[in-house]
Amino acid sequence: MPLKPAERMKIPRNQPLIQPADDRIQNFQEVSEGFDVTRASEEALRCLECVDPVCMHGCPVEIDIREFIRLIYKKDYQGAISKIRESNYLPSICGRVCPQESLCEAVCLVGKKHEPVAIGKLERFVADYERNNGKFSPPEIAKSKGQKVAVVGSGPGGLTVAAEMAQMGYDVTIYEALHEAGGVLKYGIPEFRLPKHIVDAEVDRVKALGVKIETNVIIGRTLTIDELFDEDGYDAVYLGTGAGSPKFLNIPGENLSGVYSASELLTRVNLMKAYKFPEYDTPLKIGKRVAVIGGGDTAMDAVRTSKRLGPEETILLYRRSREQMPAREEEVHHAEEEGINFQLLTNPIRIHGDEDGWVKAIECQRMQLGEPDDEGRRRPVPIEGETVTFEVDTVVVAIGQSPNPIIQHTTPGLETTDWGTIVVDENGATTREGIYAGGDISRGGATVIEAVADGKKASRSMDAYLAEKKVKPQD
Numbered sequence: 001m002p003l004k005p006a007e008r009m010k011i012p013r014n015q016p017l018i019q020p021a022d023d024r025i026q027n028f029q030e031v032s033e034g035f036d037v038t039r040a041s042e043e044a045l046r047c048l049e050c051v052d053p054v055c056m057h058g059c060p061v062e063i064d065i066r067e068f069i070r071l072i073y074k075k076d077y078q079g080a081i082s083k084i085r086e087s088n089y090l091p092s093i094c095g096r097v098c099p100q101e102s103l104c105e106a107v108c109l110v111g112k113k114h115e116p117v118a119i120g121k122l123e124r125f126v127a128d129y130e131r132n133n134g135k136f137s138p139p140e141i142a143k144s145k146g147q148k149v150a151v152v153g154s155g156p157g158g159l160t161v162a163a164e165m166a167q168m169g170y171d172v173t174i175y176e177a178l179h180e181a182g183g184v185l186k187y188g189i190p191e192f193r194l195p196k197h198i199v200d201a202e203v204d205r206v207k208a209l210g211v212k213i214e215t216n217v218i219i220g221r222t223l224t225i226d227e228l229f230d231e232d233g234y235d236a237v238y239l240g241t242g243a244g245s246p247k248f249l250n251i252p253g254e255n256l257s258g259v260y261s262a263s264e265l266l267t268r269v270n271l272m273k274a275y276k277f278p279e280y281d282t283p284l285k286i287g288k289r290v291a292v293i294g295g296g297d298t299a300m301d302a303v304r305t306s307k308r309l310g311p312e313e314t315i316l317l318y319r320r321s322r323e324q325m326p327a328r329e330e331e332v333h334h335a336e337e338e339g340i341n342f343q344l345l346t347n348p349i350r351i352h353g354d355e356d357g358w359v360k361a362i363e364c365q366r367m368q369l370g371e372p373d374d375e376g377r378r379r380p381v382p383i384e385g386e387t388v389t390f391e392v393d394t395v396v397v398a399i400g401q402s403p404n405p406i407i408q409h410t411t412p413g414l415e416t417t418d419w420g421t422i423v424v425d426e427n428g429a430t431t432r433e434g435i436y437a438g439g440d441i442s443r444g445g446a447t448v449i450e451a452v453a454d455g456k457k458a459s460r461s462m463d464a465y466l467a468e469k470k471v472k473p474q475d
Contacts, residue, residue: 013115017032029409043118050109056104092131141166147469154173155185157452186199190269225432236466242403256351282425296325347364351363
């Protein structure tokens with residue numbers, strides 16, 4: 001007989017096996033091993049099967065969480081992953097990098113008195129179970145509608161739109177500027193958080209729907225949006241190119257050799273495999289001491305990546321307190337375990353170089369928290385006369401990114417904001433007919449699951465738009 005809710009509440013939250021910190025800083029293997037069948041079954045038993053599953057409302061793509069967990073409890077793992085994929089076509093990825101602790105798990109009723117159900121780790125479990133056991137089979141695809149859709153960018157939003165539109169019966173092609181598909185999932189997120197073979201497997205799932213992927217195509221240069229419409233015959237275009245242009249502090253010394261943006265560092269390591277040099281021809285000079293500036297997920301990825309490249313000291317410089325860090329708590333905790341030197345309430349003001357133009361130190365202003373700003377966060381203000389200088393060989397700036405403007409500049413009629421993001425309505429439609437956008441290119445900064453949600457919303461809108469157009473005869 002199933003346990004009563006009161007008995008389920010007493011079951012402690014299961015924890016996955018993880019690599020010990022001293023071991024994992026020596027490699028780029030995945031930190032967490034996830035759940036095995038026993039842990040997954042025990043964790044599924046903790047779900048109260050609420051009449052009103054508020055966890056589902058906390059999910060940006062509204063996965064039927066109650067039902068997929070119930071299927072895990074019944075050991076119907078294929079049924080569980082099929083249920084998830086009805087709402088999210090990238091479960092292996094989102095199960096690893098989605099911030100469940102601030103979304104579905106944050107509203108889990110079990111979490112009112114105890115730790116919430118580990119929803120994200122259960123999602124990862126069934127996705128991994130399917131892949132490891134070769135159980136995947138493509139979902140049913142609707143009859144061809146005879147219309148073509150171009151997706152620009154193969155990140156989480158682009159992959160989602162491609163999968164959604166292909167299942168509806170559209171002829172879909174993804175255009176990716178880099179030499180491999182995956183977008184930020186490939187170049188931005190480290191191997192130890194999201195192994196690249198996982199991304200490749202999810203991309204293959206999309207291709208299994210009949211989606212074509214063209215790499216090394218820079219839309220705005222190789223082809224313009226207008227050429228996609230006028231010469232290649234596309235009926236709609238989705239823009240999911242992310243935000244790949246780094247922001248800098250504009251402090252003295254930022255042009256010295258040895259200063260990287262986080263996107264450059266992570267791209268060299270993740271996509272070009274600099275950590276395997278000289279096996280891969282991508283050298284990366286890191287030095288003995290590294291300072292990473294920032295407090296978000298990208299900063300955590302950059303500082304933990306830097307640690308694994310072998311410096312004697314890796315420092316994180318953040319101008320606010322630990323409690324104000326926007327990074328996921330799990331990533332901050334892992335960084336602390338790995339020996340990252342956290343220098344909080346510390347704001348860089350100058351980078352010093354040697355006579356050859358290489359970084360040799362970074363000077364910082366000590367801060368304290370003052371009055372709240374417009375968002376309610378206490379504003380960091382300088383402590384007069386208190387500065388500190390750290391001797392470093394490398395500085396990595398991880399304070400945010402903005403969209404590359406190439407598409408905006410080459411597409412007439414596409415309205416943008418002062419920050420370079422593309423203006424969209426509540427359905428993802430831009431100011432140009434037939435063009436939709438989502439993720440970082442419209443938000444300026446989005447999580448993977450937000451990009452997925454934008455893609456799903458835009459897909460529904462695109463389908464409604466295309467239904468009004470006359471179906472073109474197939475070639």
